[in-house]
Amino acid sequence: MVLRPRDIRGSPLRVTFLGTASASSSPTRNQSSLGLQLGGDIWLFDCGEGTVAQFHKSSLKMGNLEKVFLTHTHGDHINGLVPLMDAWSDAAVSTGKSMEIYGPLGTRAYVRSVLKYTHSMIAAPYAVHELRTLADPSGDYTELPLHRSEVPGRDIVCDEDGLWRNVFKDRTITVDAGPIHHTVACVGYVLTEAPIPGKIDQKEYIPRIKSSGDSMSLMTRIQAGERVTLKDGTVLEGPPKRPGRRIAILGDTYDASPIAPLCQDVDLLVHEATNAYLPGIDPNQKETDTVESVQAQSKAHGHSTCQVAGAFARRVGARHLILNHFSARYPDPSANERAELVMREIGRIASEEFGKEVITARDFMTYEVQMRG
Template identity: 55%
Template sequence: MSGTKPPSALSSVKITFLGTASAQPSSTRNHSSLALHLGGDVWLFDCGEATQHRLQKSSVKMGKIQKIFITHTHGDHIFGLLPLLASRLNGSGGTAEGVEDPRLHVSTGENTQPLEIYGPLGTRAYVRNGLMYTHTLLGAPYVVHELRFPTDPLGDFTTLPRNAAELPTGRNIDQIDGHWPDVFADNLVTVSAAPILHSVPCVGYVVNERPVPGKMDPKEYIPAIKRTKTPMSVMSRLQQGEDVELADGTILRGPPRRHGRKIVILGDTYDPSPIAPIAMDADILIHEATNAHLPGIDPTTKEEDTYETVEMKARSHGHSTPQMAGAFAKRIGTKRLFLNHFSARYAGDDDVNAETAEVMNAIGSLAAGEYGGEVTCSRDLMSIDIQLPK
């Protein structure tokens, strides 16, 4: 095998839902955002209004945030980005009486690690405009990469100059065969993306952990290692899947590596079909379920409504019902479905309120009826650990 050491598994993978509301927040649901914990790093997916308030109530450390992925530029998914950047990157509004602020000279050298932002066309312009017209100075660098649709214009899509803290290395990433493969990749994970259908250009993301060490029974190896007086340290090489030749010519073969975790995080959508080819067999699917028909359970249900009319209304606004989410979960063979992005009519205090719990259980049941697997209705500050596939 090559001299490159194969990657190990992430120490842990966890998701924290920071905001699970749709267009309007409520006292129990904030605007859209979730944190993906990858070992010691945190990546945010969407950053709706007041996301940093939710961060302060969660176990997520703002200083651990390394990347932010925006699904689309509707306000309930991006209005919290600028305040979070100012907090995360030591921002300020400048100094008085002509004293030069040191933030005007942010280090942007080759070895500087910026906060990375990914999003569709308009993300870069939104950040530049917001920072310029609020006179915000940042004390650390950031970079914006845009996932471009075939019909998008060329260039930065803004005439404003880069902020002093914005690195010039931001990429405009073109689609290949209808999706964006490996918009980010390191030796542990890759991130790919694809369009999903909404009322505006919208992106879904697929986070793939690279293959991880296989399960190993030390008793299969120890006798031969002891017989040849080989250092026990070779066990770590075997655990990584390497083959080890002992002094007597015996070759010990490490267990084959196994699939890592796969997480699909969708933005708003009435049809995520374009992402299906790269989303198959996910361990976790996070799918919106903005509207539901709950006669006899939800007191705001209109008499003239039916399942069909509620779905038609959801689709007309670019959104999904629980049944639509369940059908897509079944289509891609995901192991577990999480619903989010709920209408303001559905409170998020189902852990303490019996009436809310009845409503959310009914929403989950509608999705499960189509999906046939485990469905969880997310609520703000809910955290889940994602285990390696067995």
């Protein structure tokens, strides 16, 4: 598929939580979905049922959607995908856009099956790229033919360390992925922005360029950080580049250790925190529960507690941590005073492990990732 050239470096980089629930939706939380705004583009991470409605209620624009990254094929993370494609297709036809979908083995079969048996008419082109492990079978993994709007996607095989490097890469951003432990094959995605041109003081450079008789077009090269020699022999050094922003968005997991090498020093880590031990605060907490028993129960279902999330964030040196994917036991804090107290305590417990303040996500919350320096 043809990718249009773009440069989002230094542009606003925002995450908007469209769904923060675990398993099933609740009156205050939708199933999992997160929108990432890169300049004018939108990339979606997971797409649970109801994502289309959440999209329309948010500030995100369907016409700007370009990519969907799926962490795994559990229904609460994927069942909203085809309805999203239906809604997106109408806007995409008029704008000439295409969609790229990334996910683990089985994503392509899922999309084709739902489109075929629901007789869905997707008019705009799309491709499904699958992240394959070394143990996965090769080939298409589905006997169903390509949908009439489907462009053949790539089979992206992991390296010997089990990591997927350069799942997507252009001049401004790279997406890598790594496995995380859950009850089914599950991945996390790490986005790295290319180095950002440093700030330049034009008052320092313009007079020198003019006095030497050189073209002002040299300012473009200087702004990019290059060393330029003027006609009079003067050497001008461009400003050093600043490191780009880095974001890690993880799927469901009870242990994210396998992806830790990719997550080092990320600016933002989004990590699930399905359960917590909240004696005296959570009315559903059993008297026989302990920190250890709640963590063991969470692990048995493939999920993390807030302590696990905080500890992983500290381990990889994340600058900021946002907790996501909460049990139906934990409604949005706007529901009532107890709900607000519960979410505040979940954040506090995670912050004790992390060593910094922790944010607990809620539907439609937007967080902007700031540039360093």
